[in-house]
Amino acid sequence: MKATKVVSLILMLCIVNSISAQKYFSKTGEISFLSETPIEDIQAVSNSASTVFDLTSRKIQWAVLIKSFEFEKALMQEHFNENYMESSEFPKAKFSGEFLDPSSLNLNQDGTYSAEIKGALTIHGVTQQITTTATFEVSNGAIKGTCAMKAKVADYGIEIPAVVNKNIASEIDINIAANYELLQK
């Protein structure tokens, strides 16, 4: 009799445990950026960023291969990899952060939630602490996360030669979006 109680307790604990450890992921996260100057606009997009978040541990992470960014002009893409991001030396950009208030997100209920996220953004081998606001849209169980932010080129040790100074903005607009799925593990 007692044994059954114990077993049921253990089962309950296990269930609670598994629910609380729910993680969401995407491997097709989209990251795009835009450099806007009066001379020219430069934009690029990657559709193969990876991301995972876990509200229990409050953590959220992103990673993207620099070489996966596609530009309209092939030469820009080559310069981006060769001269600016040095992607053979620094192949990935990463973000590792946490939700400041994960309780504001209710993923079981449809709605639009905004969440403050703080963490370390690593681009071109340089890590900067940033705080940003992300939006999570839940509809019919599907979760879409988006975030818009800015990054200063100089903060990440990326040199822009004087010749093209007017062609590349000193601050880059970055847009991030992902359709999250439940991580089955």
Place this chain on the structure above:
Amino acid sequence: MNYFKSKPLIWLLSLCFFVGTTNLQAQEEEEDLLSLLDEEETTEYASASFKTNRIINLHSLESTAAGVLDIKISHRFGFLNGGFYELFGLDQASIRIGGDYGITDQITIGVGRSSFEKTYDGFVKYKFLRQSSGVKNMPITAALLATTAIRGLRFQDPDRENFFRHRMFYTFQAIVGRKFSDRLSLQIAPTLVHRNLTKLKTEAHDVISVSAGTRIKLSKRVAINGEYIYLLPDQLLPGFRNSFSIGFDIETGGHVFQLHFTNSTSMIEKGFITETVGNWADGGVHFGFNVSRVFTVHKPKKKANI
């Protein structure tokens, strides 16, 4: 009795502890959440082995990107040993104006017109192997090049029976190379030049040569290039030499400037391989430059936004 009563309690407590610790462990592992995702293996293709699709005179293993038009304006001044009277060759200039277009990332076509012997030329280059690592592992890049040249100069002897085919030259080249590091790229290329008409009967119609080319990157935007073409012996008349060129690539935004010294006057295969007369030893060298400017004519399709 107490012993029996307390036993399940101990079990329960220890189980809670166990569950609790696994939970803790789980949280520690979450330090790197991304490691939970199976990293998808990708294939990474080597890019920018050379700054443009030419080393100096020779085609490099690079092709023009799909939808991109690369306009090239090239000059070779006169021989340096012309001395001050000729301002070290700057009084004369031989020019080629041409355009290359990438049909796909692997197929490039191009046309050009050289002032030297009023020659028109065209080429097709097909890069059939791409150096890559990852899922697909390929140690080398390889390309095939076929060129045609038409000499536009009036026939020297109008009384003789002259056919249009006498103006034609063909070149077939296999280019094999590798980007060894970010700095160093090397390629070799066995080449066959076919000349429909030669000056003397003793001259070979088919000229076989092997060329080698290299690029050493000095900084992000400057590289040093060199190329040498070895002609197999006893094919050409005495006086014709192996072509050797050395120069710099300087990149500024959409332009690549190539400044170099070469003992070849012509900028197309049949010329710089089979008609080089300059002698490096006595200053029979031209200063020259190629300017390359790319235009994106056809933009690749944009991916859909989420």
